[in-house]
Amino acid sequence: xxxxxxxxxxxxLQGDLAEDEELAFKNRLESDGDFKKQFMTYKALSGYLExxxxxxxxxxxxNLEQISQAHxxxxxxxxxxxxxxxxxxxxxAIAASVAFLIGIFLFNQIKTPSYTDFNTHEPxxxxxxxxxxxxxxxxxxxFNNKDYAKANAxxxxxxxxxxxxxxxxxxxxxxxxxxxxxxSADAMLNTISQGKSVYKYRAIWYKALSALKQGETxxxxxxxxxxxxxxxxxxxxxxxxxxxx
Amino acid sequence: MSDKEIxxxxxxxxxxxQNNSFIIQAIYDKFVPKVINYIKQNSGSxxxxxxxxxxxxxxxxxxxxxxxxxxxxxxxxxxxxxCKRKWLNxxxxxxxxxxxxxxxxxxxxxxxxxxxxETTVFGEQQELFNTMFQKLGDACKELLKATFKIKSMEExxxxxxxxxxxxxxxxxLCIGKLTKLVQESPKFKQINTY
Numbered sequence: 152x153x154x155x156x157x158x159x160x161x162x163x164l165q166g167d168l169a170e171d172e173e174l175a176f177k178n179r180l181e182s183d184g185d186f187k188k189q190f191m192t193y194k195a196l197s198g199y200l201e202x203x204x205x206x207x208x209x210x211x212x213x214n215l216e217q218i219s220q221a222h223x224x225x226x227x228x229x230x231x232x233x234x235x236x237x238x239x240x241x242x243x244a245i246a247a248s249v250a251f252l253i254g255i256f257l258f259n260q261i262k263t264p265s266y267t268d269f270n271t272h273e274p275x276x277x278x279x280x281x282x283x284x285x286x287x288x289x290x291x292x293x294f295n296n297k298d299y300a301k302a303n304a305x306x307x308x309x310x311x312x313x314x315x316x317x318x319x320x321x322x323x324x325x326x327x328x329x330x331x332x333x334x335s336a337d338a339m340l341n342t343i344s345q346g347k348s349v350y351k352y353r354a355i356w357y358k359a360l361s362a363l364k365q366g367e368t369x370x371x372x373x374x375x376x377x378x379x380x381x382x383x384x385x386x387x388x389x390x391x392x393x394x395x396x
Numbered sequence: 397m398s399d400k401e402i403x404x405x406x407x408x409x410x411x412x413x414q415n416n417s418f419i420i421q422a423i424y425d426k427f428v429p430k431v432i433n434y435i436k437q438n439s440g441s442x443x444x445x446x447x448x449x450x451x452x453x454x455x456x457x458x459x460x461x462x463x464x465x466x467x468x469x470x471x472x473x474x475x476x477x478x479c480k481r482k483w484l485n486x487x488x489x490x491x492x493x494x495x496x497x498x499x500x501x502x503x504x505x506x507x508x509x510x511x512x513x514e515t516t517v518f519g520e521q522q523e524l525f526n527t528m529f530q531k532l533g534d535a536c537k538e539l540l541k542a543t544f545k546i547k548s549m550e551e552x553x554x555x556x557x558x559x560x561x562x563x564x565x566x567x568x569l570c571i572g573k574l575t576k577l578v579q580e581s582p583k584f585k586q587i588n589t590y
Contacts (some may be wrong), residue, residue, distance in 0.1 A: 154569055154572065156572075157568045157569055157571065157572030157575070158564075158568045158569070159566055160568060160571075160572075161564065161567065161568035161571070162568075169424050188579075189575060189579070191574045192578055192579055193571055194570065195525075196571055196578065197571055198462050198523060198573055199462065199525045200529075200540055200543075200544050200571070201521065201544050202458060202461045202462050203458065203522075203526075203547070204540065204541055204543075204544035204545055205547075206545060207415070207459075208458075208461075210415055211412070211415045211454075211457055212454060214415055214417060214420065215420060215450055215453055215454065216450070217452050218417065218424060218448055219424065219449065222424040222425075222428065223442060223446050225445075226429075226432070226442070227442065253550055261590075266585055271551055287454045307422060307425065310418055310422070311407060311408075311411075311418075311419065311422050312407070314411070314418045314419060320418075321540075335421070338417070339418075342417075367582050
């Protein structure tokens with residue numbers, strides 16, 4: 152195969168051949184088996200390079216790596232838990248009672264705000280653009296009955312059919328905070344808070360609650376300060392901020 | 397495949413194509429645990445499962461992009477079969493032990509089986525292309541990377557400080573060189589599908 156044939160392949164694929172040249176090219180493909188074989192490989196390689204070297208493909212690979220990393224580190228943590236079975240339960244019970252008493256004492260003394268002081272979520276009223284209405288009703292019931300594990304599973308299914316639905320995203324994130332799945336919750340709340348939906352500020356409020364539940368007081372303060380006065384949650388944010396200061 | 401109905405799970409393929417984090421997350425939540433269990437029960441570890449799963453998802457993404465992959469079976473069956481085969485092939489490669497790939501539950505005309513076979517061959521072809529690409533000289537690699545990243549040959553020429561005509565010619569010669577490398581490889585004959 153000669154160099155000029157490769158240049159010809161490229162010109163053909165780029166649509167740069169004149170009409171008569173293109174006709175001659177197609178005729179040669181028909182009549183010259185070797186030429187055709189080379190061209191088919193050349194074409195497959197061009198397609199391969201175009202896709203695998205594109206910025207979209209590297210964005211996909213990066214995103215996949217992140218999600219995969221998060222998934223595998225989370226499942227490792229879950230696997231680690233049964234190892235603690237050997238703990239002496241009697242000791243644990245004593246420690247727990249002591250901690251409980253100290254807790255009550257401290258609570259009465261200082262009243263440090265905690266996540267549970269603020270996790271009174273507005274009842275869910277979902278709307279769907281796609282997907283199953285029965286699931287929607289089930290998700291609503293489960294969420295309003297505080298069965299967050301069930302709501303989480305159903306919302307996840309609904310989001311597969313309607314991934315752009317910000318309302319579903321928000322409630323899914325809330326269930327993740329309730330279930331201590333903070334990575335997933337925080338990632339989704341970040342996306343919502345950077346978007347333009349009506350849930351933008353609520354997402355910041357929930358980011359703060361997520362940080363509160365994780366004990367990241369400084370992060371909570373920084374987030375609460377981002378809420379403008381017109382935000383629905385401004386008042387309770389202010390209240391929480393005062394308690395933290 | 398064109399006369400068959402597209403399965404509703406095509407949404408997972410489309411989600412991968414759109415790099416939709418939520419769909420990718422859903423794939424990990426719903427379908428990945430079964431694969432991890434399988435690999436762990438068959439002499440593998442969690443990090444090995446992680447790599448196999450990522451490679452399979454990248455192959456599916458590439459096939460969807462380059463060949464318009466259309467799913468005519470549930471995603472779970474297709475995905476599991478792909479991961480399972482990849483893992484068994486990995487075991488075969490790394491040990492001299494004979495590994496039998498037992499696909500007792502699937503008959504030859506099963507859609508999942510057919511689709512997974514197509515994807516496996518596609519994946520092997522991509523692997524061959526990648527190996528040969530790595531064998532190219534640095535100048536060719538740089539030029540091709542720039543060409544497909546920047547997407548405008550005028551800008552590529554400018555960034556490499558060469559003329560537009562020379563950049564075009566060089567690009568086709570580099571892909572030509574790659575064409576030769578691929579065709580000369582013994583593996584090429586086994587997996588050539590076009």
